[in-house]
Amino acid sequence: MVESRYEVQYLTIHGHRRAFVKAGSGPVVLLLHGLGCDHTTWEPVIDSLSRRYTVIAPDLLGHGLSDKPRADYSVGGYANGMRDLLTCLGIDRATVVGHSFGGGVAMQFAYQFPERTERLVLVGSGGLGPEVSPIIRAITTPGFHPVMSLLTLPGVRHVGKAGLVGLSRLPSRHTRDLDEVAEIYESFKDPAARHAIRHVVRAVVDWRGQIVTMADRAYLTQVMPMAVIWGEDDQVIPVKHAEHAAELAPDARVEVIPNAGHFPHKDHPQRFAKVVHEFIRTTQPATYSRARFRSLLRAGRPIETARDRDASVTRIAPA
Known part of the structure; x- marks a missing residue:
């Protein structure tokens, strides 16, 4: 693990020590890192985001300075862990930002705990198609x-x-x-x-690729603001998955950053922070309604519409 620039704090939850950093004040933004990474992957953008928001960047269980027990490492287990961490910190709701595998956790968190999710931001995220690096x-x-x-x-x-x-x-x-x-x-x-x-x-x-997908639940995002950010040169999860997101969730904002790979938040941190801020600034936090959620679940996944076919991807022009 790269040495952290921020004070690392610890909480023991269910007997396992969890590391995280907390910076800034204001509405809460929860940053979830990818596979094999830790909270330091977000350091290039923490300063910018913490000027306006309370930033929580944990080391997921099994990563970084958090414990690495024989435990539940499913996306559902990670979503539960993030709910419990936020609860211990006295935080009820957050905009959840997930990178790569962390995007899968973010999606699962939003699905399991919609009442605690204000917005969803997926960055080079898993769960949007089968292809993945060998x-x-x-x-x-x-x-x-x-x-x-x-x-x-x-x-x-x-x-x-x-x-x-x-x-x-x-x-x-x-x-x-x-x-x-x-x-x-x-x-x-x-x-x-x-x-x-x-x-x-x-x-x-x-061996065939990703087996966990949001495809069957993407229709639920119509009640929650969602942004998808991708690096145009991503070699880990192909950029065409950003277009999958536009098809699966037509209301999502999908932006592709040129000259960026699988870590657009590190390749272009200022641009990335600006995209996240503009998304938060111009959207209202989701308001959970059990009746509406029940109605969506009963209606199920909708048939493709013309709006789906016309979904577009925004490509950010080079600076």
Whole structure:
């Protein structure tokens, strides 16, 4: 884990210690990181967002400085954990921002706890289509743990990490995110972290790709403001998933950032923070109505409409 620029706080919930940072004041924004990452992935945007909002950025269980027990690593389990963390912090509602796997957790949180979700922001998110990087699929294989045990031996790990960082500096969109991959690789030196990540991935991915999807529940977003942000050069989850989001949730704001990979919040932090702020500023927090939610559930997934077919994706012009 990269050393944090912010004071890391801890809460023990259900016997497991959970790390998080809290910054700023105002309406609450909950930032959920991706697979193998931690709260430091959000550091480029925490300063900007915390000028207007109370930012909560946790290390999900099994990641970063949080405990890595033998536990429930399903997206539902993570959503429950975030509800309990917010409850302990005295926070009733939040705009939930999720990156990659954290986007899947954010979607599950919004589905399980709509009364506590003001808005939903998905960033290069899982759950919008089956395709995913072969590296992620490899984590589900039986040989992952023994092979990674060898690859994370001190000498091998240092060489491997240096190689990934070096490749990330090449002027190619295909190597853009390898510096982030290098940090995830470094975290795998901890056997407990490797076991936790494997459990996480097996809950959402098999050899054919992603198995957890929002497709069957996307119609519920019509009662909740949703934004989708993607890097145009994402090599982990293809940018066409942003277009899937526009088809699944026609009311969502979908924006694609040029010259950005799987971590648009790190590639263009000021632009990312501006997009999030404008989305929050121009939308009203969702108001939960049990009767309306019941009506939507009973009606079920709607048949595709002309509005669905005309859904558009906004591509942000380069600065």
